[in-house]
Amino acid sequence: MFKTKMNIVQIFRGVDVAARSDKREELKARLIVAARKRIEAQGVRGLRARDITSDAGCALGGLYNAFADLQDLIIHVNGETLDALEARLSAAVSAAGTDPRERLEALALAYLDFAGEHRALWFALFDAASLADTTIPDWHREQQRSLVGLIAEPLRAIETELDEAHLAARAQALFAAVHGIVTLSLEERTIGLSGDPLAHELRTLVRRMTTAQL
Amino acid sequence: MFKTKMNIVQIFRGVDVAARSDKREELKARLIVAARKRIEAQGVRGLRARDITSDAGCALGGLYNAFADLQDLIIHVNGETLDALEARLSAAVSAAGTDPRERLEALALAYLDFAGEHRALWFALFDAASLADTTIPDWHREQQRSLVGLIAEPLRAIETELDEAHLAARAQALFAAVHGIVTLSLEERTIGLSGDPLAHELRTLVRRMTTAQL
DNA sequence: TTTTGGTCTTGAACATCGTTCATCTTCTGC
DNA sequence: GCAGAAGATGAACGATGTTCAAGACCAAAA
Numbered sequence: 239m240f241k242t243k244m245n246i247v248q249i250f251r252g253v254d255v256a257a258r259s260d261k262r263e264e265l266k267a268r269l270i271v272a273a274r275k276r277i278e279a280q281g282v283r284g285l286r287a288r289d290i291t292s293d294a295g296c297a298l299g300g301l302y303n304a305f306a307d308l309q310d311l312i313i314h315v316n317g318e319t320l321d322a323l324e325a326r327l328s329a330a331v332s333a334a335g336t337d338p339r340e341r342l343e344a345l346a347l348a349y350l351d352f353a354g355e356h357r358a359l360w361f362a363l364f365d366a367a368s369l370a371d372t373t374i375p376d377w378h379r380e381q382q383r384s385l386v387g388l389i390a391e392p393l394r395a396i397e398t399e400l401d402e403a404h405l406a407a408r409a410q411a412l413f414a415a416v417h418g419i420v421t422l423s424l425e426e427r428t429i430g431l432s433g434d435p436l437a438h439e440l441r442t443l444v445r446r447m448t449t450a451q452l
Numbered sequence: 453m454f455k456t457k458m459n460i461v462q463i464f465r466g467v468d469v470a471a472r473s474d475k476r477e478e479l480k481a482r483l484i485v486a487a488r489k490r491i492e493a494q495g496v497r498g499l500r501a502r503d504i505t506s507d508a509g510c511a512l513g514g515l516y517n518a519f520a521d522l523q524d525l526i527i528h529v530n531g532e533t534l535d536a537l538e539a540r541l542s543a544a545v546s547a548a549g550t551d552p553r554e555r556l557e558a559l560a561l562a563y564l565d566f567a568g569e570h571r572a573l574w575f576a577l578f579d580a581a582s583l584a585d586t587t588i589p590d591w592h593r594e595q596q597r598s599l600v601g602l603i604a605e606p607l608r609a610i611e612t613e614l615d616e617a618h619l620a621a622r623a624q625a626l627f628a629a630v631h632g633i634v635t636l637s638l639e640e641r642t643i644g645l646s647g648d649p650l651a652h653e654l655r656t657l658v659r660r661m662t663t664a665q666l
Numbered sequence: 667t668t669t670t671g672g673t674c675t676t677g678a679a680c681a682t683c684g685t686t687c688a689t690c691t692t693c694t695g696c
Numbered sequence: 697g698c699a700g701a702a703g704a705t706g707a708a709c710g711a712t713g714t715t716c717a718a719g720a721c722c723a724a725a726a
Contacts, residue, residue: 262703283583287684297705299686308684361582367639368575369497404649411633411653418632419625425581431624435617439625446660476674501713511676513715522713 266304266314268294274315274359282312282362309372316366319359320381326352327388338392343444345389346416350440353420361424386413396448412447419443480518480528482508488529488573496526496576523586530580533573534595540566541602552606557658559603560630564654567634575638600627610662626661633657 272293276285287308291298305311330348334341353360366372390409397408419440423431431439486507490499501522505512519525544562548555567574580586604623611622637650 265704286682288682298684298707299705300703302685303703365582368579407649407653408656410636411657414632414636415629415657416632418628418630418635421632422624422628431621431628435621439621442622443625443629443661446663447657449660500711502711512678512713513676514674516714517674 262304265294265296265300269296269301269304269311270314270318273311274318277312277315277362278356278358281358282365285312309366309369312362312366313372313375313378315359316363317378317381319356319363320378320385322356323349323352323360324381324385324388327385331388331392338395339445339448341392342389342412342448343441345392346440346444347437349416350420350423350437353424357424364421386410389413393448412444415443415447416440476518479508479510479514483510483515483518483525484528484532487525488532491526491529491576492570492572495572496579499526523580523583526576526580527586527589527592529573530577531592531595533570533577534592534599536570537563537566537574538595538599538602541599545602545606552609553659553662555606556603556626556662557655559606560654560658561651563630564634564637564651567638571638578635600624603627607662626658629657629661630654 269290272290273285275293276289285308287301288298290311291301294300301308301311305314327345327348330344331341334344367374386406386409389412390405393409393412394405397405400408419431419436423436483504486504487499490503490507499522501515502512504525505515508514515522515525519528541559541562544558545555548558581588600620600623603626604619607623607626608619611619614622633650633654637646
C-alpha cells in the first residue's frame, strides 16, 4: 500500500516532488539561517555545531553532509552578509549625488551604519578572515573585490593622474582606513569613538583622503 | 641529616633562598615566555595549554595557579607585546625630526614595521580584543591609551584649533586608520597592499590626514 | 629538630567541543 | 517491486580548557 511511513508524511506535505538536490539545497539554506541567527545572538565564537543542527532540525552529522565543516558554513553565512553589505553600499552611492566626494562619504557612512546594525555578523566577516589555516573560496574573494570596486569608481574621477594599479591601491587603502575606524568604534573595550564624533571623524578622513595635494 | 630529597637539589642549585612569591613569579615568567614562543610559531588560535605547560616545565594545572585561565595568560603576553610596541614607536618619534608631520609619518611606518616583524604576536593583540566575554584589565587599557597618546602629541602641534576632546578623537581616528591599512596588508588572503605601494599609501594617508583644509 | 599549618604542585578526571563513520533509511532508475 | 546509490542519523572518538582531591613542600612555631 504505502511505500514507507516517511513517504506518507512527505506526500502529505507535498515535498515528494522535490528532487534529491532540492532537498539538499533546502537543508543547506536552513543550516545557514540557523547559523546566522546563532551568530547574531551569541557571536561567531559562541557558535556550536549542535545548536545549529538542533535549530535546523537535522542530526549533528547532517551539517557535515551539507558543508565541509563548521568553518565552511560560516563562510557561507559571511557570503550572504557580504551580499547584503554590497546591496546596502550600492544603494547608498545611488542615493548620493553625483559628486565623487559625496559618493565616497556616503559609502563610508553606509559602511558604518551596516556594521553597527549587524555587529555580530560583521565581526564574523573578519574573524574568519583572520583564521590562518582555512582557504577562502574564490567566490568569496570576488565578493570582497567587488566591494573595493565600489570605492574605486568615484575615486577614479578624483585621482585622475593615477594609473589603474595605483588607483586600486588607493581604493584598498581608503577602504582599509574606513574599516579600521569603524572596527575601533565597535569594540567597546577600547575607549573608542562613538556616535556623532565618530561620523564626523569618518567624514573628515574621507574628505582629506580625497583631496589631492603635495 | 637532610630535610628532604628535594631540598638537597634546591640547596645545590642555590634556589633555597628564593622566597615563595619569587618562585611563583618565576613560573609566571616562564609561562609567558613559553606562550609567546608558541604564539610566534603557531599563532594564538593554535595555542594549547598542554603545550605551554610542557614547554615551561610544569604540570597542566600549574597554569591555573599562575593565571586565571588561558585568556589571562594571553593578555599578559599581549601586555609585553604592547610594551615592546610602545618602545619601538617612542624610538621612532625620537629618531624623527621636529616636524610634527614627519613624526607622525615615522610613527605610522614604525607601526607597520613592528606588525610585519611580529605578525603572530601582533595579531594576538587584536584577536583577544575581539573576544566578547573577557574583561580586559585596567593596566592593559592604560597601555593602549598610552599608544594613542604618542599620536596625540605631534597632532596637537598641527590641529591647533581643536580642543582636547576633538584632538583625542582625531588621534584615535588616525590610529585606527593606520591600523586598518596595516591589518589589511598583513592578511594575505585578501588581495592587499604590500611592500613599497603599501608604505606609500600609508605616507599619503598620514600626510593628507594631517593637512587641514575646508 | 620536630611539628604544624597553609600553600603550591600535580595529573587524572570532567565537560564540552568539532568531527567521523558504521548503520539504517530513503530515493532513483530499472 | 528491486537493487544499488545516496543521505540521514547519533553514538563514539579525539582534542581541548578547566577543575580538584591528594600529596609535596616550605616557613615558622614549639
